[in-house]
Amino acid sequence: MIATADSQRRWRRIFLIVGGIVAAYALLAPLTSLDAAQAAGIPLLTDKFWFRIATYVVMFVVLATAWNIIGGITGYAAFGNVAFFGIGAYTTGMLIAKAKWPFLVALPLAPVLAALFAALVGLPLLRLRGHYFAVASLGVGVAVGELVQNIDYNGQPVFGGASGLFLPIYAVGHRGLFFFYLMCGAAAIAIAVTWWVLRSRFGYGLIAIRENEDAAAVIGVNTTAYKVAAFALAAALTGLAGGIFSQWNVFINQDNTFPIEYNVQMILMALLGGTGTVFGPAAGAVLLQLLIQFLGGSLPISFDLPFVSSEARPIVAQVILGLLLVVVVIFVPRGVIDFFGGRTRLSLSYLRRSLRDTSL
Amino acid sequence: MAAFVQLVILGLLAGGVYVAVGVGFGLVWGVLNIVNLAHGALVIVGGYVTWQLFTAFGLDPFLTLPVDAVALFVLGYALQRGVINRIIRAPLLFTFLLTFGLNLVIVNVLLLIFGSDFRSVTPTYSGQGFELGGIVIPYVRLASLGAAILLSTGLAFLLSRTRVGLSIHAIAADRDAAQLVGIDLRHTYAVTYGLGAACAGVAGGLIAMIQAITPTAGEPYTLQAFVVVILGGLGRVSATVVGGLAFGLVEAFGQSIPGSGSVFANAIAFGLMVLVLVTRPQGLMGRLR
Amino acid sequence: MNTAAEPQLELRGVTKRFGGVGAVDGVTFQVEKGEILGVIGPNGAGKTTLLNCISGVHRVDGGDIRWEGRSIAGLPPHRIARLGIGRTFQIVRPFGSMTVRENAAVGALFGSSAARRGLKEAFEVADQVLELVGLKAKADHPVSALTIPDRKRLEVARAVATRPQLLLLDEVMAGLNNVEIDEALEMVRAVHATGVTVLLIEHVMRVIVGICRRAIVLDFGHVLAEGEPEVVLRDERVIKAYLGERYAKRLRGERGQDSAS
Numbered sequence: 001m002i003a004t005a006d007s008q009r010r011w012r013r014i015f016l017i018v019g020g021i022v023a024a025y026a027l028l029a030p031l032t033s034l035d036a037a038q039a040a041g042i043p044l045l046t047d048k049f050w051f052r053i054a055t056y057v058v059m060f061v062v063l064a065t066a067w068n069i070i071g072g073i074t075g076y077a078a079f080g081n082v083a084f085f086g087i088g089a090y091t092t093g094m095l096i097a098k099a100k101w102p103f104l105v106a107l108p109l110a111p112v113l114a115a116l117f118a119a120l121v122g123l124p125l126l127r128l129r130g131h132y133f134a135v136a137s138l139g140v141g142v143a144v145g146e147l148v149q150n151i152d153y154n155g156q157p158v159f160g161g162a163s164g165l166f167l168p169i170y171a172v173g174h175r176g177l178f179f180f181y182l183m184c185g186a187a188a189i190a191i192a193v194t195w196w197v198l199r200s201r202f203g204y205g206l207i208a209i210r211e212n213e214d215a216a217a218v219i220g221v222n223t224t225a226y227k228v229a230a231f232a233l234a235a236a237l238t239g240l241a242g243g244i245f246s247q248w249n250v251f252i253n254q255d256n257t258f259p260i261e262y263n264v265q266m267i268l269m270a271l272l273g274g275t276g277t278v279f280g281p282a283a284g285a286v287l288l289q290l291l292i293q294f295l296g297g298s299l300p301i302s303f304d305l306p307f308v309s310s311e312a313r314p315i316v317a318q319v320i321l322g323l324l325l326v327v328v329v330i331f332v333p334r335g336v337i338d339f340f341g342g343r344t345r346l347s348l349s350y351l352r353r354s355l356r357d358t359s360l
Numbered sequence: 361m362a363a364f365v366q367l368v369i370l371g372l373l374a375g376g377v378y379v380a381v382g383v384g385f386g387l388v389w390g391v392l393n394i395v396n397l398a399h400g401a402l403v404i405v406g407g408y409v410t411w412q413l414f415t416a417f418g419l420d421p422f423l424t425l426p427v428d429a430v431a432l433f434v435l436g437y438a439l440q441r442g443v444i445n446r447i448i449r450a451p452l453l454f455t456f457l458l459t460f461g462l463n464l465v466i467v468n469v470l471l472l473i474f475g476s477d478f479r480s481v482t483p484t485y486s487g488q489g490f491e492l493g494g495i496v497i498p499y500v501r502l503a504s505l506g507a508a509i510l511l512s513t514g515l516a517f518l519l520s521r522t523r524v525g526l527s528i529h530a531i532a533a534d535r536d537a538a539q540l541v542g543i544d545l546r547h548t549y550a551v552t553y554g555l556g557a558a559c560a561g562v563a564g565g566l567i568a569m570i571q572a573i574t575p576t577a578g579e580p581y582t583l584q585a586f587v588v589v590i591l592g593g594l595g596r597v598s599a600t601v602v603g604g605l606a607f608g609l610v611e612a613f614g615q616s617i618p619g620s621g622s623v624f625a626n627a628i629a630f631g632l633m634v635l636v637l638v639t640r641p642q643g644l645m646g647r648l649r
Numbered sequence: 650m651n652t653a654a655e656p657q658l659e660l661r662g663v664t665k666r667f668g669g670v671g672a673v674d675g676v677t678f679q680v681e682k683g684e685i686l687g688v689i690g691p692n693g694a695g696k697t698t699l700l701n702c703i704s705g706v707h708r709v710d711g712g713d714i715r716w717e718g719r720s721i722a723g724l725p726p727h728r729i730a731r732l733g734i735g736r737t738f739q740i741v742r743p744f745g746s747m748t749v750r751e752n753a754a755v756g757a758l759f760g761s762s763a764a765r766r767g768l769k770e771a772f773e774v775a776d777q778v779l780e781l782v783g784l785k786a787k788a789d790h791p792v793s794a795l796t797i798p799d800r801k802r803l804e805v806a807r808a809v810a811t812r813p814q815l816l817l818l819d820e821v822m823a824g825l826n827n828v829e830i831d832e833a834l835e836m837v838r839a840v841h842a843t844g845v846t847v848l849l850i851e852h853v854m855r856v857i858v859g860i861c862r863r864a865i866v867l868d869f870g871h872v873l874a875e876g877e878p879e880v881v882l883r884d885e886r887v888i889k890a891y892l893g894e895r896y897a898k899r900l901r902g903e904r905g906q907d908s909a910s
Contacts, residue, residue, distance in 0.1 A: 077453050124638040131395055131452055135586050136637045142583060143630035150627065201768065204755050211744035218704050218738075219811050220730035220759035260579065264460045267453060276746075315471045322464030329458045330446045358450040360546050 019283065026054060027184065030177050051176035055248065057289045058183040059241050063262065064269035064281035065190040066237035069197060071267060072275030074230040075210030076126065077134040079263050080141025084114040084235040086257040088242025090148055093165050093252050103170050107243045114239025115232040117144075122231040126224070129213075138263065145258030164253030167246060179248040186244060187282065190237045195278045197233075206230050207276070265292075268325065295320055331355060366495045367612045373497070375608025376505030377566055379601050381581050382588030383512050384559025386600040387519075389589060391532040391552045394444065395452070397459040399585050400578030401466035402557050406432055406564025407573040408470060411479045421481045421569050425507060428561035436557025441550040448549065463578070470575035478572035486569065504566040509601070511562050515555065516597040528552050532595075587633040655718055657682040657846055658703070658734075658815055663722075664711035665695075665702050672698040674870035675712065680815065685837070685847040687857035687878060690867035691891050696850045697739060699867065700817050703848075704736045705729040731762040735813030737804040739820040739850075743792040750788040752803055753778050753810045760811025774810055781843070782806045782836050798829045802836065815846045822856050834860055854882055854891075866890070 030051060031037060063085065070078045088110035095106035125136050151158045159165060172178045197203040205226045208216035217223050246252045265288065266281075273284025295317035308316045385399045406428040413424040439462065447454050489498035519525035527548045530538035539545050563581070567573065584607065592603025607629060614628040656679035665673040673695040680686050690696050701707040703714060705726035714722045721729055730736075735756075744752050753775035757766060766774065779785045782802045787795065795803060801821050808816055818837065822830045830853070837860060841847050851857055857864050857878045864878040868890040874881045881887060 071453075077456070079456070121634075125634070128637055131389070131393075132637055134452070134456065135395065135590065136634050138583075139586065139630040139634045139637075143627045143634070146627040146630075199768070201758050204751075204758050204768075207746065208744055208755050208759075211746055212742040214706060214726075215738065215742040215744070215807075217726035218706065218730055218736050219756045219807060220727045220761070222725075222727045224725075264457065268457055271453065271457065312472060315468045318468040319465055319472070322461045322468065325461030325464065326443060326458055329450075329454050329461065330443065355446060358448065358454070359446040360448045360549060 019279075022286075030054070030180055033177060034174065051180050053293055055176075055180045055183050056293070057286055058180065058187050059245060060265065060269060060285040060289045061187040061282045062183070062190045062241040063238055063266040064273070064285040065187065065194055066234045066241070067266040068194060068234075068270045068275055068277075068281040069206075069237070070230050070234040072270055072277075072281070073194075073197060073203060073210065074206045074227060076227065076231070077130075077267075078137045078231070078234070079134040079267075080137035080139070081234065081238050081266060082258055082260065082262045083141040083144040084118060084238035085242035085245070085262065086145055086148060086254075087114045087117055087235075088239030089246040089252050089257040090159055090165070090242075091239070092243035093167055093246040094159065096247065097160075097165055097167050103247045107240075107247075110243025110246075111236035111240040114242070115236040118232045118235030119228050122228040123224070126227040126231060138260075141258065141263060142260065145254050148258070149254040160253070162253070164251055165246075167250050167252070169250055170247050179244065182244050183241070183248075186237070186240050189240070191278060191282060193233065193237065198276075198278060202226070202229070210276075265289075272328070291324075292321065330358075362494060363616075365493070367616055368609065369492075369495055369497065371609035371612030372605055373501040373505055373608070374611060375605035376501070376508040377563065377570065377604075378584055378588050378607045379604030380504075380508040380511055380559065380563035380566055381585050382592070382600045382604045382607075383515055383597055384556035384563070385582075385585035386589040386592070386594060386597070386603075387515070387559070388553055388556035390595045391528055392440075392444075392448070392549060393452075394448075394455045394459065394553075395586075396553075396556065397456060397582055398439075398463040398466060399459075399556070399560055400580065400582035401463045401470075402432060402436065402560035402578075403564040403567065403581045404470060404573055404575060404578040405435065405466060406561030407568035408474060408479070408564075408575075409561065410565035410568045411481050411573070414481045414483070421483055421565060422503060422507065425562050425565045428565040429558040432561030432564075433554040433558040435554075436560075437550045437554035439557070440553035441546060444553065445546055445549055463582075467575050467578060474575060476574055476576070478574045479568070480572040481568045483569070500569050504569065507562070507566060508604070511559060512597050512601050515559065518555070519597065524548075524551055583630070587629050590633045590636055656680060657717060658848075659715040660699075660703070660712065661715070662712035663699070663702055663709055663714060665698055665707055666710050671870045673702060676867070676870070676872055677712075678865055678872060678875065680846060680848055682814075683844070683846055684863060685841055685849060685861050687861035687864035688848065688850045688867060689852065689854060689857050689864060690873070692852065693869075694867040694890075695870040696852075696867055697819055698870075700736060700819050700848075700850055703729075704734060704817060727759075730760060730811060730813075733761045733812070733814035734817065735760065735808035735811045735815070736817040737801075737808050737819050737821060739823060741800045741804045743795075743800060743803055743807075745792050747792065748788070749784055749790050749792065749795065749803055749806075750775050750779065752792065753806045756807040756810030757812070761813060771810075774812075775806075778806050778810045781809065781839055783832070798825055798833070801825070801833065805836065805840065809840055809843075809845070813845060815848065816840065817848045817850070819850050820852060821849075822851060822853055830856060854878075858882065 063081070067078060067081050070076050070081075091110045091113045092103070092106045095101040095109060096103055099106075121140055125133060125140065128136055148159045149157075149162055152161070169175075197206070205216065205221040208219070208221055209223055209226060213223055242257060245257070249256065266285075269284035269288045270281040271284065272288060273282065274280025296314055381399075381403060384402075385396060388394050388396045388399070409428045409431050410421050410424040413419045413427060414421050443462070444455070444458060447458055485499050487498070489496045489501075491497070519528060527538070527543045528551070530541070530543055531545060531548050531552075535545065538548075564573075567581075588603040588607050589600055590603070591606050592599035592601070610629050610632055658680040660679070661677055662675045663673055663677070664671060664675055676695075676699060688696055688699070698707065702709045705721070705724050705728070709722050712722070713720050716729075716732055716734065721732065744755060747755070750772065754768075754771045757771040757774035757778070758768065776785070776788065779788050782805055784799060784802050784806055787799065792800070792803065805818065805821060821837070822833050825833060834856065837847060837849065849857070849861060861878050863876065864881050865875045866873040866881055866884070866887050873890060874884045874887050
């Protein structure tokens with residue numbers, strides 16, 4: 001027993017140290033592209049290509065961490081959070097492209113508008129439980145995306161319509177670097193907020209709701225207000241990522257700001273890393289997003305799949321991703337989570353047991 | 361007035377396909393408590409079976425429907441028996457993720473086999489129809505509405521009058537009690553999912569006759585199945601039929617709003633679904649579970 | 650304001666129907682500050698429904714519920730909890746992912762608004778409460794490691810931690826053996842001794858006799874009898890409600906006091 005606990009602690013420590021080193025490298029390596037660093041003869045550790053992928057990875061850190069607040073901590077399986085991403089993106093995008101606001105002034109309105117929208121739809125939606133909430137939130141996600149693309153006024157699309165919305169390029173030196181660190185800032189906020197929530201009265205109320213909503217209510221938790229607040233908080237963080245995305249990507253449309261697969265990806269990331277924890281969703285986001293990019297062949301370190309032509313490669317990558325998803329869900333329902341949560345050791349017998357627990 | 365009648369008829373005709381798409385999804389959700397995100401992909405598989413039989417052997421597409429049903433039943437049975445049964449006791453998010461993973465696999469395997477080109481099934485009578493009170497009613501649409509009603513009736517009959525149907529009712533009501541009276545849970549679960557997949561396959565066959573299909577076109581059908589089942593109410597085939605026809609009507613009237621594209625109608629349908637969920641979670645026809 | 654004459658809690662013709670059937674039908678009674686009041690009745694008498702009405706889990710269909718002279722009918726559960734009415738659930742509902750101590754602490758963190766506290770104090774309150782109910786030794790156990798009687802204790806602990814003035818206990822003795830019932834009665838007395846009014850819902854009559862000065866018998870949603878437990882339990886209508894007409898006839902003249910346990 002004690003030996004297990006010790007080795008477990010050791011593994012966790014190794015994981016934290018490795019994670020810390022990787023994170024520090026990822027955060028600092030981009031700095032070598034600065035002129036000053038180049039002038040000082042420091043070797044270039046990353047290029048622009050990496051910035052883009054790294055920024056995507058960090059964006060998913062924000063999305064998964066934000067989802068964790070409503071899905072992991074509060075226990076409401078939100079399946080339409082991408083709506084908040086899109087609302088954030090279009091808020092900033094419209095303010096910059098149409099109202100000519102400067103980016104940094106327009107950005108703060110993205111989380112505000114996303115949170116307001118979440119509070120508005122959350123009031124009726126969060127009365128639903130289980131599958132019904134999941135389905136309804138998915139419906140909201142889809143409906144918002146379609147409305148944004150299709151709303152016309154006097155025959156003109158209000159939000160750029162099907163052809164999307166172009167933003168002026170943000171004039172800043174080292175753009176890639178700037179947006180990478182800006183996204184990192186958003187991730188830091190998301191993680192800090194989660195850390196605070198889990199140590200606050202608010203967080204205890206949310207966990208109580210997740211564990212048993214009726215019991216939470218009769219000990220005095222204002223369940224409606226708490227659920228709506230958690231939903232709005234998740235929406236604000238998601239909207240912030242969307243706002244940054246719009247200026248970073250310069251072009252936004254329904255496809256890149258309301259993609260349904262983001263809903264699934266952010267949940268999977270949180271599940272992989274550990275729902276309800278501070279760093280779990282972030283770790284899951286990094287792992288899964290790198291894997292997706294790797295399989296898709298967009299990472300510099302790549303490999304050739306045997307018997308697969310280059311055209312078929314992205315498709316085969318998706319098949320592998322799907323199979324991986326199936327395997328992970330079947331064999332490790334709580335495994336990874338419990339492991340990083342320090343509750344158990346990832347072993348063959350554990351896999352067998354978790355399989356037995358969930359099978360028919 | 362004539363325009364109104366026209367919209368009602370068009371809506372009901374379109375609703376036929378939605379009924380077919382919805383019944384299988386509703387069965388799997390209601391009985392297995394699985395929201396099957398792979399449903400749309402199964403619909404498309406059915407579409408490709410019909411297309412393949414039509415192009416390779418010149419088989420009449422309506423005659424391919426039973427083949428769709430059998431093929432998809434086998435596929436569905438295998439999926440549930442081999443994969444989904446293994447997480448049936450896990451929290452609901454896991455079934456979401458698992459079926460999404462299956463969706464990803466099915467869609468991309470279809471892409472590898474058939475490519476991303478749009479395929480359509482055009483028998484000699486496609487595009488033909490007859491006129492009724494100033495409205496042209498396409499034969500294919502009318503026949504597919506008939507096929508959908510036939511499919512639902514058959515399913516309802518199977519569920520209420522056969523041994524298998526009773527077992528399915530039993531596992532839906534109480535899994536553990538059903539096991540106690542000697543029902544083979546794994547088999548019955550697999551049969552249920554297989555039936556759901558078979559319905560999806562027939563729906564796919566019908567859809568292939570009405571519009572061109574491509575492997576990635578399945579997602580909207582999963583979403584439509586949601587709306588249909590929610591509108592009608594979970595747990596009964598007849599409720600899904602009502603839901604499907606209602607969805608067809610909503611879509612027809614939504615598209616008739618000046619200035620709104622066909623996609624806009626989708627937003628209206630989803631808005632309606634959310635409204636129904638919030639105000640009447642048991643659906644228009646359903647009982648609260 | 651709160652004079653001795655005014656009851657702490659007053660139910661006036663409280664009615665709750667499910668699909669036309671009156672689960673609770675015109676129930677009127679009062680709870681005096683500081684007492685232990687027993688509410689008993691056969692299965693399906695409407696005891697739990699009544700409790701759900703008081704704690705706001707159900708919205709009443711008729712009548713009024715007054716707390717210290719003010720109507721609380723229609724308030725949401727959390728508002729009622731904050732006024733100082735705590736409750737337990739018959740089928741225990743612990744917060745499964747938390748430890749025993751955390752469960753109690755969440756109660757202390759929320760609960761009665763008269764005694765709002767921070768995180769640190771909440772854990773101190775939790776420790777006190779766990780000692781009171783006899784769970785101190787298991788404070789750091791996960792809930793899943795608790796036995797059934799301990800889970801019932803935890804249910805009480807969480808409710809007590811909310812610092813209620815009135816505690817509604819829903820069959821905390823159900824499913825316990827005789828020794829465990831005695832221990833649970835000790836716990837209820839200990840909680841009562843801290844100055845909490847207790848409304849004890851029970852199916853087992855023996856429990857009521859041992860601890861309550863006053864008892865109310867519910868049957869089919871109506872108040873059947875009210876008074877001292879020993880007297881109430883000898884009431885023929887009560888015996889009939891519990892054991893049926895034939896038993897009541899047979900017992901007539903026998904004075905069976907413990908017969909209905």
